[in-house]
Amino acid sequence: MSAITTRLPKTTAAWKLPYRGKVGMACLIFAESAIFTIFVVAYLFYLGKSLSGPTPRDVLETPIFYTICLLSSSLTIHFAGKLLEGGRRGPFLVLWLLTIALGSLFLYGTGQEWHRLIYERGLTISTNLFGTTYYSLVGLHAFHVTAGLIMLSVVLFFGLAGRVGPEHSDRVSVLSFYWHFVDAVWVVVFTVVYVLGR
DSSP: OOOOOOOOOOOOOOOOOOOHHHHHEEEEEEEHHHHHHHHHHHHHHHTTSSSSSHHHHHHHHOOOHHHHHHHHHHHHHHHHHHHHHHOOOOHHHHHHHHHHHHHHHHHEEEHHHHHHHHHHHHHOOTTTTHHHHHHHHHHHHHHHHHHHHHHHHHHHHHHHTTOGGGGGGHHHHHHHHHHHHHHHHHHHIIIIIIIIII
């Protein structure tokens, strides 16, 4: 028996540059992660070092409902992006709007908590070290949620005007990366402030 040799055509795989938007968002997320790390470490470092009250155990209530809202928004934005890729604009807009609503509910919950802490419990940013680090860390996260909601609202506006289609799915996925990052950061903040910090 003789072996038959066949020659395969030489093919060179063309290397394609990654999408610039994803690279840019990855760099932004890396930088923002460093900033959040500093704030989390500061919160943990100063935990229990306040000379006067109130303490986290005295005033904090675990925001479970609003946390579920925010984490659920990661699912809605993911499926919204998949629907846009498939050219289903109507369902995309519905889930996109639901993502905005869930994020807004979370921000409303943060505002309610701050109102209660300031006016009922007397905890302000200048009350003690706990107040300073708490408002700095949670406020930094709330700022990022607000920035995300503004960007999501801009996409919704253009989507309602018929200016967002499957050809924009890469750009929408870049924005969803940011939103997933904001949700992931909340898991860390929630754990540090409401679980470990009490």
